[in-house]
Amino acid sequence: MGTFLFFIFMMNLKNRSVPISAAVKDLMCARFEKTRRFPYNTSERFFPHRGSMPLEDKLKQLRREREARSRTQNVEATWEKLGDDAGLTVKQKLERLIALTDKGRGKAVRTEERPIAAKKHEPVQVFENSYLLGATYGQIPIHMGLQIPADIIGFLSRDAAFEGLDLSTALFLDLETTGLAGGTGTVPFLVGLAYYRDERFKVTQFFLNEMAEEGRLIRELAQFVREMGFKSIVTYNGKAFDMPLVETRFALHRTPCPLRGLPHLDFLFSARSLWKHKTDSCRLFTLAQEIVQAERSEDIPGAEIPLRYFQYIRNGDFSLIEPILYHNQEDLLSLLGVVVAGAILVERHRGVAGRSEGDPMDIYGVAKLFERAGDAATSAALLEKALAGGRGLSAEASYHARKTLSHHFKKAKAWDKALPFWQEMAAGEDFECFRELAVYFEHTAKDLDEAIRVATEGLALSKGKSAAAERDFEKRITRLQGKKAKKKG
Numbered sequence: 098m099g100t101f102l103f104f105i106f107m108m109n110l111k112n113r114s115v116p117i118s119a120a121v122k123d124l125m126c127a128r129f130e131k132t133r134r135f136p137y138n139t140s141e142r143f144f145p146h147r148g149s150m151p152l153e154d155k156l157k158q159l160r161r162e163r164e165a166r167s168r169t170q171n172v173e174a175t176w177e178k179l180g181d182d183a184g185l186t187v188k189q190k191l192e193r194l195i196a197l198t199d200k201g202r203g204k205a206v207r208t209e210e211r212p213i214a215a216k217k218h219e220p221v222q223v224f225e226n227s228y229l230l231g232a233t234y235g236q237i238p239i240h241m242g243l244q245i246p247a248d249i250i251g252f253l254s255r256d257a258a259f260e261g262l263d264l265s266t267a268l269f270l271d272l273e274t275t276g277l278a279g280g281t282g283t284v285p286f287l288v289g290l291a292y293y294r295d296e297r298f299k300v301t302q303f304f305l306n307e308m309a310e311e312g313r314l315i316r317e318l319a320q321f322v323r324e325m326g327f328k329s330i331v332t333y334n335g336k337a338f339d340m341p342l343v344e345t346r347f348a349l350h351r352t353p354c355p356l357r358g359l360p361h362l363d364f365l366f367s368a369r370s371l372w373k374h375k376t377d378s379c380r381l382f383t384l385a386q387e388i389v390q391a392e393r394s395e396d397i398p399g400a401e402i403p404l405r406y407f408q409y410i411r412n413g414d415f416s417l418i419e420p421i422l423y424h425n426q427e428d429l430l431s432l433l434g435v436v437v438a439g440a441i442l443v444e445r446h447r448g449v450a451g452r453s454e455g456d457p458m459d460i461y462g463v464a465k466l467f468e469r470a471g472d473a474a475t476s477a478a479l480l481e482k483a484l485a486g487g488r489g490l491s492a493e494a495s496y497h498a499r500k501t502l503s504h505h506f507k508k509a510k511a512w513d514k515a516l517p518f519w520q521e522m523a524a525g526e527d528f529e530c531f532r533e534l535a536v537y538f539e540h541t542a543k544d545l546d547e548a549i550r551v552a553t554e555g556l557a558l559s560k561g562k563s564a565a566a567e568r569d570f571e572k573r574i575t576r577l578q579g580k581k582a583k584k585k586g
Contacts, residue, residue, distance in 0.1 A: 220310035221317055224422060227297040228430075235391030237434045239298045245440040250329075253439060254362035255470060259329060262360060264436075265293050268327040270356075271428045272339050273421055275403045281349065284311060285342055286406050287421060288318055291429040292327065298433065300426050304418070308410065315350045322355040329360040333381050333432050336363040364436050370469055371439050371462035374494050385431035388438050393431065396424045446479060457482075457489030461498060468501065477505045496522065503533070512541055523551075528566055531555025535573060545581045549574060 230240035242264045250267075251259035273287035286305040291298065301321070305314050332339050340361065347354035369379050376387050385391045397405075397420045409417040446455060446463045464479035480498040483490055490498065499518045506515035516537065522530040531551050538548035556570035 220305075220307045221314045222304040222306055223317075224302040224304065225299065226426060227299045230296055230298065232298075234430045234434045235385065235389035235393075237389055237437045239433070241437045241441075242298070242433055243293060245437065246444070249440045249443055250362060252443060252466075252470065253364065253367045253436070254360065255366075256360050256362070258360035259362070262329050264331070266326070266328040267331050267362075268292050268322070268325070268329070268356070268359075269331045269429050269432050270335060270339055270343075271332070271425055271432065272342065273402050273406075273425050274342065275406060277338075277399075277403075281345060283342060284308060285346060287425055288314070288343075289425040289429050290321075291433065292325065294325075300429055302422060302425060304422070311346065312350045315347055315352050319347070319352055319355055327356075327359065329362065330356060331362045331364065331432065331436060333368075333428075333435075334363065334365045336361060362436070364432065364439065366469075367439055367466060368435060370465040371442060371459075374461065374465075374491065375458045381428055381431050381435065384435045385427070389431065389434035391431065391434060393427055396420055396427065446482075447475070455486075457484075457486030458491070458494065460486070461490060461494050464498070473505055473508075477502055496525070496527075503530075507533070512537065523554075526558055528555045528558035528562065531558065532566070532569065532573075535570075535577075539577065545577055545584070549577045549581070552577060 228234075228239050230238075230243070232239045245264055247259065247261050247263045250263060251257070269291035271289040271291075272285040273289070274283050274285045276283045284305070286308070288303040290301045290303075292301075293299075303314055303318055303321075305311055330340070340356070344354050344357055347357075365379070368384060372384060372388060373379055376383055382393065382395065385393050402421055402424070405417045405421060409415065442459055442463050443466065446460055447467075460479050460483040464476045464483060467473075467479065468476040480502050484495065484498055484502075499522055503515045503518035503522070506512070506518070515533075519530045519533050519537070523534060531554055535548045535552040535555065538544045538551065552570050552573045556567060556574065559566035559570060
């Protein structure tokens with residue numbers, strides 16, 4: 098705080114019309130007035146109603162005013178004494194002035210209670226909360242995270258290193274930073290960690306109260322992670338943002354990163370497969386509301402978080418930080434919720450021969466996960482199940498399911514299954530399906546007339562839409578007609 102006040106003081110000195118003694122006086126009086134008036138009700142300051150003030154209150158106000166005058170006189174007298182010492186710089190004189198005139202003044206009493214701000218002046222603060230395993234977040238019981246089989250976690254992460262690991266030893270990680278660009282100029286001022294311990298789901302938040310003390314935060318964080326012995330990491334977009342930033346900050350402070358190399362489940366990729374077709378957005382906040390059914394409000398826009406932190410650094414108002422702590426904690430709980438929700442869907446539908454009930458859109462999402470994992474057979478079986486669910490699929494999802502199945506059955510040479518899908522999609526004027534039909538009738542069904550017919554129809558549909566498709570159909574038709582003429586001759 099002293100450094101910040103000195104900066105303001107030196108800026109005032111740029112105005113040559115203001116004497117140094119007057120600048121110091123104004124600075125110290127303003128410093129005193131700010132703390133002197135803070136404990137009192139603001140209505141008294143702006144609407145004093147002196148005529149109706151009780152005698153006791155009048156006496157208190159007179160004492161405060163007398164103390165203020167005495168304080169000002171003390172500042173002036175102390176500065177004059179320091180001015181006689183030619184061996185001191187202006188900065189040293191100001192620091193002496195603050196030290197001498199601040200003694201015995203005591204702290205201002207807050208007008209409102211802020212329990213979190215009790216440790217406000219510590220360079221690094223640690224906040225902890227815990228949740229009973231029997232509690233729920235939205236529709237997700239907290240304890241369900243401990244019941245997810247290790248192979249499901251491995252499947253969601255697509256990382257063989259997860260073999261044998263479940264969420265009981267996992268670290269859920271979420272950062273709040275001074276910017277979203279990443280790189281060496283971005284500082285994580287709040288590191289949110291969540292984990293299962295002692296029959297609880299715990300949230301521990303490391304808050305950087307002074308930016309100059311980032312090295313201390315890094316050291317405390319490293320010690321905490323080592324002592325806890327986490328074996329894996331769970332994030333949401335952490336492979337692209339959180340973990341590279343964490344490793345960069347550790348490297349800048351020449352400290353080995355204990356999280357580096359741990360198996361990493363970045364659930365963003367699985368979330369997109371499972372729910373992108375079902376929700377307007379795959380933001381963690383949106384999924385918490387729509388999938389987990391958590392009663393979570395839009396507490397603070399993400400773009401506002403860096404601005405709040407910088408404002409806090411300037412004015413020390415911790416009420417700016419409290420919503421960020423809440424936001425970070427909600428993100429960690431939401432991350433647990435969506436991971437559990439996704440794991441439940443996979444567990445429920447991975448046995449294709451099992452129950453057929455379920456939301457076709459959910460089954461479609463699980464099919465996309467298996468497609469992404471390279472298990473085409475399971476993906477195809479799930480897509481067939483989703484299509485069999487009637488009108489439960491959206492038009493876009495239904496089209497994608499049919500197209501994926503047609504490619505799958507073509508590759509397997511299951512023509513009797515591929516042909517109906519091509520014919521259905523052709524009715525929707527998808528000219529790419531006409532190419533598949535032309536190939537099928539030429540090479541498999543050996544029906545050149547039908548091949549020419551569908552190729553001609555495909556050419557008409559592709560006009561003005563795809564020059565490459567037009568050329569392909571034109572060449573195909575010419576070749577088919579030549580082949581037909583040669584066969585007749």
